Amino acid sequence: MDSLLAYTPLLDPINAHRFWWLLLVPLAILISVVYKALRLPSLRRYPLGVAIMTAQVLGGMFLLGAGAYLFVVHLAPIVLPVRP
Amino acid sequence: MANPPTYEPLRFNPVAGVLAFLIPGAGHVYMGQATRGVLIGAGILGLFFGGMFIGGLSIVDSRSPRMENRISYYGQVLVGPAAIIVDRLHQSMFKAVDERTRTTRALNPGEVIIPAGDPRNGRNVPIIARAADGTDEGPPYVKSLGKVHEIGLLYTLVAGMLNLIVIIDAAFPGGRLVPGARKATTPVAAEAAALAASSARGRASDDRSEAPDATGGPEAGDVDVEV
Structure with missing residues (x-):
């Protein structure tokens, strides 16, 4: 409770160690906001472009994470078995 | 290939480039693309101060004992005076x-x-x-550690890298396809054709988002595109 009382935004870090991965969602959204504002010739379909790019970034990160998990947990022990 | 694709001449707009560095998005506002500039500025400053909100002040530290912080500062400084002022305040007050x-x-x-x-x-x-x-x-203040520190650094670094792209786009407008005679045949070509048609309607005529088809430029498929 004391740490909550002493918390000062922009000076102290937030306590997000358990759900740090959720912070990747606003990161992907903000990257898409800037990139699509820069690249789209017309901003008429801007919200849709931002939504699609955000989904692509998050999907890509999820697939990379899943691939790394499969490799490290399942494939690597087969290729390089740990010997006692 | 009937005609080779032609492009808008690449121009140099140093004032827009400098403005884009001083205030993210200001270069595009200066070029008459107000909505685009506001979106860019909100996104980049949102990333930078979002990173500080997550990781605290220790994220921006040009004289940190941590090497990753010192190296990251070179990326963060591309956000412009905001990053420089935050670092100066950090060094002088804390x-x-x-x-x-x-x-x-x-x-x-x-x-x-x-x-x-x-x-x-x-x-x-x-x-x-x-x-x-x-x-x-x-x-x-409390120094951030672990994943929170990494995510905060990532936010501020990405903000700086994106602003570098914005500065280049503001300083060197143009370089886009202009309408030709041949139809685009692939999705990539169609997108380039739409880009060229938009460019032909004039990038400087304020925000292209307001009425993108108001001037009746050539259709997306009627542009000479080489893919």
């Missing part, structure tokens, strides 16, 4: 000289800064001293 090690560092618990000119300070720079017994002095 750090002082440790007389024992002769290094500049942030405070640890139980320490205070004695400013230059104070009778207890014999030097002309702020120094670190032990807090008087009984006073509950502590560090002025």
